[in-house]
Amino acid sequence: xxxxxxxxxxxFICFSCKNVENSNETLKTETATETTTEKxxxxxxxxxxxxxxxxxxxxxxxxVAYQAKLEEAIRVGYExxxxxxxxxxxxxxxxxxxxxxxLFNAGKGAVFTNAETNELDASIMDGKTLNxxxxxxxxxxxxxxxxxxxxxxxxxxxxxxxxxxxxFAEEQGLITVETEYFYTENRFNSLxxxxxxxxxxLDHDDKRAFYDPYIKDSKYGTVGCAALDKNGNxxxxxxxxxxxxxxxxxxxxxxxIGSGTYANNATCxxxxxxxxxxxxxxxVAHDISAMMEYKGVSLQEASRVxxxxxxxxxxxxxxxxxxxxxxxxxxxxxxxxxxxxTMNDKGELTIGIYKKNL
Ligand code: ASP
Numbered sequence: 001x002x003x004x005x006x007x008x009x010x011x012f013i014c015f016s017c018k019n020v021e022n023s024n025e026t027l028k029t030e031t032a033t034e035t036t037t038e039k040x041x042x043x044x045x046x047x048x049x050x051x052x053x054x055x056x057x058x059x060x061x062x063x064v065a066y067q068a069k070l071e072e073a074i075r076v077g078y079e080x081x082x083x084x085x086x087x088x089x090x091x092x093x094x095x096x097x098x099x100x101x102x103l104f105n106a107g108k109g110a111v112f113t114n115a116e117t118n119e120l121d122a123s124i125m126d127g128k129t130l131n132x133x134x135x136x137x138x139x140x141x142x143x144x145x146x147x148x149x150x151x152x153x154x155x156x157x158x159x160x161x162x163x164x165x166x167x168f169a170e171e172q173g174l175i176t177v178e179t180e181y182f183y184t185e186n187r188f189n190s191l192x193x194x195x196x197x198x199x200x201x202l203d204h205d206d207k208r209a210f211y212d213p214y215i216k217d218s219k220y221g222t223v224g225c226a227a228l229d230k231n232g233n234x235x236x237x238x239x240x241x242x243x244x245x246x247x248x249x250x251x252x253x254x255x256x257i258g259s260g261t262y263a264n265n266a267t268c269x270x271x272x273x274x275x276x277x278x279x280x281x282x283x284v285a286h287d288i289s290a291m292m293e294y295k296g297v298s299l300q301e302a303s304r305v306x307x308x309x310x311x312x313x314x315x316x317x318x319x320x321x322x323x324x325x326x327x328x329x330x331x332x333x334x335x336x337x338x339x340x341x342t343m344n345d346k347g348e349l350t351i352g353i354y355k356k357n358l
Contacts, residue, residue, distance in 0.1 A: 040327035041345040042081040043228045044090055046074050048104045049221035050273045050319040053337025055354055066103060067351050070341040073097035077227055078343045087227040087235035087269070088126055088149070095145040095239050098223035102184045104339075105221030107143055110182050110241025112191040113250075118182035120241055121255040122148040123159075127234030127263035134159040134255035139182075140166050142175040145239045148255070150174060159255060187244070194245040222254055224271025226263070226323045234325060236261045236269035236285070243276065252276025258286035265325060267292040268299050273338070274311075274318010282311050284320060292324070299324040303332040
């Protein structure tokens with residue numbers, strides 16, 4: 001017995017070491033930065049859209065430009081959080097940086113509708129109060145995320161649309177612009193390509209470009225942010241121009257609370273990007289929170305199931321970024337890439353574009 005005892009101890013130690021190795025591997029996975037040790041004071045995660053983002057289609061200059069803008073944006077939110085500011089402020093100010101850049105399909109870089117207009121959607125949610133604000137189909141508000149927040153905080157409504165939303169924005173003193181402000185050559189060319197494609201599709205099999213694989217394979221480019229602040233409050237926000245060639249006043253998932261954006265201090269904060277129709281039908285953002293709330297699963301597992309199984313099985317494409325009440329961050333997507341970045345309370349930054357590159 002005396003001889004067997006040390007052998008049992010050795011076996012036990014070896015077995016424990018193996019488990020530590022395995023959990024370290026989990027920490028290195030690309031789509032999650034789960035921390036299993038102490039809870040961070042604050043955390044922030046952003047996306048700049050998902051889609052067929054392939055290295056072979058990207059110039060080095062463009063890649064650097066995207067990385068620089070993602071970093072600039074997330075550092076703005078990081079500073080807010082580091083200085084004790086609210087997650088709502090961090091989300092709004094971070095999104096403003098991306099809205100003001102032509103690189104993303106939000107604010108300045110919004111895509112064109114079939115009628116050659118730009119119609120913008122946005123939403124924001126406060127995880128502490130479960131209050132939320134959203135605007136849909138605006139054409140003159142420079143930063144729709146600011147409008148969404150004003151709707152949440154200064155109106156008795158959750159969602160305003162079109163001209164009414166613009167009137168409210170003016171009453172609130174938000175910056176408005178001429179519609180030409182949203183013109184960018186790149187986005188206009190994308191519309192032309194979509195329309196050309198549509199002609200071909202209609203000639204052949206009566207399908208519309210908006211619903212065909214061309215759109216499925218394109219880049220979405222919406223922007224979003226989720227943050228946890230030092231007071232334990234979660235917030236999420238999303239801003240977009242929608243989808244190229246959209247028509248008939250189409251509204252996507254971005255301004256739909258529960259689809260494009262959701263935040264609840266009891267669970268997590270989520271922002272989505274992808275083919276909006278599928279995100280609405282799957283209630284992606286709320287579904288992740290609900291899985292955590294009702295089934296007690298981790299944010300990582302809930303996001304994986306919702307994106308890789310539920311959304312994918314339905315035929316939807318895109319992804320989410322999210323942070324939970326313990327500061328765990330997740331970036332889950334079923335497309336070739338998603339512009340994304342995270343920062344924790346130690347100031348550690350990760351930036352990713354393609355699937356296996358974080
Ligand atoms: N989800 C957005 C929409 O369908 C598009 C995007 O994510 O870029 O309007």
